[in-house]
Amino acid sequence: MRRIGLALIFLLGVTFPAAAKDTLVIGISQFPRNFNPNIESMLAKSYVLAMARRQLTVYDADWKLVCLLCTVLPSYENGRAVNELTADGKPGIAVTYTIHPDAVWGDGVPITTKDVQFTVEAGQNRKSGFGNSELYKRITKVEAKDDKTFTLHVNKRTCDYAGIADLGLLPAHIERPNFADPAEYRHRSAYETDTTNPGLWYGPYRVSKVVAGSYIALEQNPKWWGKKPAFKRIIVKAIENTAALTANLLSGDIDYIAGELGLTVDQALAFQKRHGDTFDFTYKPGLIYEHIDLNLDNPVFADVRVRRALLHAMDRDAINQQLFQGHQPVAHGQTNPLDEVYEPEISKYAYDPKRAKELLAAAGWSQMRKGVRHNAKGERLQLELMTTAGNKSRELIQQVLQSQLRQVGVDLRIRNEPARVFFGDTVSYRKFRDMAMFAWISAPRNIPRTTLHSDQIPSADNGWSGQNYTGFKNPEIDTVIEDMETVCGEKENLALWSRLQRIYSEALPVLPLYFRANAYIVPKWLKGIVPTGHQFSSALWIENWHAEQ
Amino acid sequence: MFPYIAGRLFESIIVLLVLSFAVYGLIGLMPGDPIDLMIQGDPKLTPADAKRLKALHGLDQPILDRYLAWLGNAMQGDFGYSRNHSKPAIDVIAGGIGNTVLLLGISLILSLAIAVPVGVYAALRPYSKTDYIVNLACFAGISMPPFWLALLLIILFAVVLKWLPAGGMETVGDGSFLDRLHHLVLPVITLTIASVGDFTRFIRASMLQTLRYDFIRTARAKGLSMTRVVTGHALRNALLPLVTIVGLSFGRLFSGALITETMFAWHGMGKMIYDAILGNDYNLALIGLLFATGLTLIGNFLADAGYVWLDPRVSLAGREQQQ
Numbered sequence: 001m002r003r004i005g006l007a008l009i010f011l012l013g014v015t016f017p018a019a020a021k022d023t024l025v026i027g028i029s030q031f032p033r034n035f036n037p038n039i040e041s042m043l044a045k046s047y048v049l050a051m052a053r054r055q056l057t058v059y060d061a062d063w064k065l066v067c068l069l070c071t072v073l074p075s076y077e078n079g080r081a082v083n084e085l086t087a088d089g090k091p092g093i094a095v096t097y098t099i100h101p102d103a104v105w106g107d108g109v110p111i112t113t114k115d116v117q118f119t120v121e122a123g124q125n126r127k128s129g130f131g132n133s134e135l136y137k138r139i140t141k142v143e144a145k146d147d148k149t150f151t152l153h154v155n156k157r158t159c160d161y162a163g164i165a166d167l168g169l170l171p172a173h174i175e176r177p178n179f180a181d182p183a184e185y186r187h188r189s190a191y192e193t194d195t196t197n198p199g200l201w202y203g204p205y206r207v208s209k210v211v212a213g214s215y216i217a218l219e220q221n222p223k224w225w226g227k228k229p230a231f232k233r234i235i236v237k238a239i240e241n242t243a244a245l246t247a248n249l250l251s252g253d254i255d256y257i258a259g260e261l262g263l264t265v266d267q268a269l270a271f272q273k274r275h276g277d278t279f280d281f282t283y284k285p286g287l288i289y290e291h292i293d294l295n296l297d298n299p300v301f302a303d304v305r306v307r308r309a310l311l312h313a314m315d316r317d318a319i320n321q322q323l324f325q326g327h328q329p330v331a332h333g334q335t336n337p338l339d340e341v342y343e344p345e346i347s348k349y350a351y352d353p354k355r356a357k358e359l360l361a362a363a364g365w366s367q368m369r370k371g372v373r374h375n376a377k378g379e380r381l382q383l384e385l386m387t388t389a390g391n392k393s394r395e396l397i398q399q400v401l402q403s404q405l406r407q408v409g410v411d412l413r414i415r416n417e418p419a420r421v422f423f424g425d426t427v428s429y430r431k432f433r434d435m436a437m438f439a440w441i442s443a444p445r446n447i448p449r450t451t452l453h454s455d456q457i458p459s460a461d462n463g464w465s466g467q468n469y470t471g472f473k474n475p476e477i478d479t480v481i482e483d484m485e486t487v488c489g490e491k492e493n494l495a496l497w498s499r500l501q502r503i504y505s506e507a508l509p510v511l512p513l514y515f516r517a518n519a520y521i522v523p524k525w526l527k528g529i530v531p532t533g534h535q536f537s538s539a540l541w542i543e544n545w546h547a548e549q
Numbered sequence: 550m551f552p553y554i555a556g557r558l559f560e561s562i563i564v565l566l567v568l569s570f571a572v573y574g575l576i577g578l579m580p581g582d583p584i585d586l587m588i589q590g591d592p593k594l595t596p597a598d599a600k601r602l603k604a605l606h607g608l609d610q611p612i613l614d615r616y617l618a619w620l621g622n623a624m625q626g627d628f629g630y631s632r633n634h635s636k637p638a639i640d641v642i643a644g645g646i647g648n649t650v651l652l653l654g655i656s657l658i659l660s661l662a663i664a665v666p667v668g669v670y671a672a673l674r675p676y677s678k679t680d681y682i683v684n685l686a687c688f689a690g691i692s693m694p695p696f697w698l699a700l701l702l703i704i705l706f707a708v709v710l711k712w713l714p715a716g717g718m719e720t721v722g723d724g725s726f727l728d729r730l731h732h733l734v735l736p737v738i739t740l741t742i743a744s745v746g747d748f749t750r751f752i753r754a755s756m757l758q759t760l761r762y763d764f765i766r767t768a769r770a771k772g773l774s775m776t777r778v779v780t781g782h783a784l785r786n787a788l789l790p791l792v793t794i795v796g797l798s799f800g801r802l803f804s805g806a807l808i809t810e811t812m813f814a815w816h817g818m819g820k821m822i823y824d825a826i827l828g829n830d831y832n833l834a835l836i837g838l839l840f841a842t843g844l845t846l847i848g849n850f851l852a853d854a855g856y857v858w859l860d861p862r863v864s865l866a867g868r869e870q871q872q
Contacts, residue, residue, distance in 0.1 A: 023721075025721075033632070033634065033635060034634075034635035039635070040587055041587075126601055129605055131594060132594050132598060134598070183605070186635070187630055187635070192635040192636060209721075211718070211719075212641070212816060213645075213814075213816035213821070214717055214718055215717065215721060217722075237716075237717065237814065239716055239814045240811055240814070241696070241812050244699070244703060244811075244812050244813070244814070247700065247703040247704055247707060247708055247715050248703075248707075250704075250708040251707035251711060251714075251715040252711070253714055253715045253716065253717070420579060421579075421580045424580030424585050425580030428585065462596070465596030465599065465600075
């Protein structure tokens with residue numbers, strides 16, 4: 001018995017040294033499914049790879065397109081963007097990039113145009129399993145000027161020609177043999193079979209160990225050509241349960257919870273109440289647009305006055321203040337005010353229950369029976385609001401909206417489904433009867449073709465493709481979207497953005513709620529993290545992170 | 550004995566076949582396939598991309614065709630690739646089995662090591678203060694949700710006392726035997742507390758009943774000491790029903806392991822199967838569930854064998870004849 005006791009004391013009493021400051025342990029709530037940059041897009045993967053790779057172009061924290069791996073962005077002014085005609089006489093464009101002269105893979109092999117050519121070849125192969133292949137389909141030819149400079153000939157002239165973040169560069173010297181059978185590439189890629197091979201990585205860090213489902217260790221890349229990072233080692237631990245994630249932070253098992261993949265704002269606020277003195281808290285609103293899609297096939301929503309009345313009846317400012325302490329700004333449209341194309345002079349719908357009542361009455365919902373509006377046919381103004389079950393923030397908002405809409409005579413019923421069913425069936429197949437609350441994630445200056453163009457309405461005829469789930473049809477919006485892709489003069493393009501936002505705010509195909517914020521919980525000694533608010537994570541600038549005693 | 554084992558093996562294969570079809574079908578009935586899930590994570594994926602990827606992954610085929618193709622490959626030892634891990638499903642499972650068996654094995658042994666003596670002790674003093682305290686502790690353990698218990702233990706031992714790690718399987722850069730043992734303590738305690746109550750209550754009830762039998766009175770009348778009566782006569786009989794319960798509890802322990810593994814970021818099979826089902830990772834979900842079923846079947850077989858060992862009157866051959 002005494003021996004057992006001693007063993008227990010030993011087991012419990014032995015404490016292991018806390019991570020030294022040359023190691024940063026980051027907690028995230030998801031483990032990457034794979035490591036190949038082109039097979040599937042996933043937030044956890046993007047976050048980890050941001051430390052070990054550098055895309056040619058990205059948007060920075062000021063939401064400006066910048067070069068990371070290239071030396072200069074192509075433009076008409078610098079002669080690196082040149083209009084041309086495709087073989088079939090359509091407007092195309094040739095864009096020229098130069099890879100950073102010192103850029104090398106982690107094994108010392110220079111990054112060259114051969115890697116670009118191989119990546120495009122793999123991306124254009126239908127069997128390679130690349131997720132988003134749009135960019136590769138548009139590239140008709142890669143012309144290598146020398147080892148470092150190449151020109152992409154693109155068969156569609158669009159205004160976002162300079163950004164090629166989707167080109168996930170692959171090391172030809174390692175991956176070409178694995179590509180011998182393209183259909184098997186996704187299984188044979190060294191990113192999955194030999195993840196710690198230094199030659200796969202070309203960022204400040206390289207992946208040194210992967211314990212599936214548990215953690216990824218990254219160590220400094222001695223071949224990195226940029227600013228030397230401060231931490232010798234980065235550990236990214238995946239802890240799915242957010243309560244366990246915060247407990248790990250408090251116990252010191254992790255140093256920092258990534259804002260991109262950590263706690264929601266309400267969870268972070270609750271944590272801040274108890275531990276506000278120990279950590280720095282940053283809430284960065286971004287491009288995650290929470291909104292309510294309306295099923296415009298429903299006759300109730302055919303009258304725009306009803307849509308406007310609903311928005312007037314929602315006190316979104318109060319929701320933001322009460323539930324999120326003002327950290328998730330109210331959205332007046334789908335374009336974020338931080339985006340340079342944002343148009344402030346659009347129709348906005350402040351909380352005004354009186355106006356909401358007037359609009360509803362004018363739309364024919366004038367008879368009140370037992371606190372609910374009815375129309376001349378005796379139909380009750382009862383709407384169903386659906387969202388993802390288990391999402392606490394959304395469920396709280398539903399309850400508030402139910403109460404607020406009741407005050408103007410709208411009977412709001414709540415019906416939620418697991419995310420899997422909600423997105424996989426209800427939303428994708430436009431099965432929601434009235435209203436569906438969810439979020440869109442986009443990039444700066446992202447043209448909303450998939451969500452607003454009439455050719456993107458999912459239906460049986462088009463195999464339920466497209467994301468215009470509201471069924472919004474507006475010929476002017478269609479034209480504006482098409483022009484936005486090709487009219488690239490800054491002034492003219494901004495005018496189109498402005499027009500789009502004005503139409504959107506007038507027509508209200510969806511009810512804007514707020515822009516979601518990411519919550520960064522940072523130890524006071526950790527400096528240099530700059531949240532971006534878009535899909536390019538703060539970890540892309542990890543070489544600026546450092547410990548300050 | 551051999552015909553019995555062969556019969557059980559045949560039964561098990563049928564169960565596994567039926568289950569594989571049921572699981573494949575059920576996952577297939579879930580809304581959305583892996584590519585639909587991919588689209589949610591990447592709004593830039595075009596309908597053409599989705600179509601191409603569905604064809605590449607064979608998701609454009611009817612579910613029965615896909616199942617038969619899977620079965621044909623599985624018969625040849627090819628269980629396909631895991632979508633969630635981008636590795637052969639069998640390799641992924643192999644990585645998780647050891648971790649889960651370690652966790653479940655230790656907690657099961659610990660649970661029994663606590664439950665048997667405590668249950669017997671309580672049964673020997675029915676309705677005493679000790680018995681009430683044991684019952685109370687058992688009900689507390691049974692009623693406590695494992696995730697809540699896990700969180701409490703993390704806060705106490707990792708956050709407040711800082712004696713134990715809050716999660717994970719090893720300290721990065723260490724990974725020694727002692728280090729792994731250190732990381733095992735909290736998950737094992739959680740699983741043990743979650744299961745020990747049931748076992749203790751069962752032992753107590755079984756022992757109480759056994760102590761009322763005539764042969765126990767006879768043994769006492771012969772002048773045997775209570776210790777001898779309990780260890781030599783009563784316990785052996787009282788353990789018989791427990792063997793069945795332990796055999797059946799394998800499956801339940803897996804579900805407990807899922808929560809424990811999630812809370813402690815322990816990379817085991819429970820969590821792996823759960824993620825595979827949610828992520829539409831057919832191959833991994835199937836092989837994981839089949840393995841869990843196989844383990845339960847083995848558990849039941851061992852329970853039957855345990856019966857024979859504990860009670861010589863029971864014969865597997867006889868049971869086979871009865872079938």
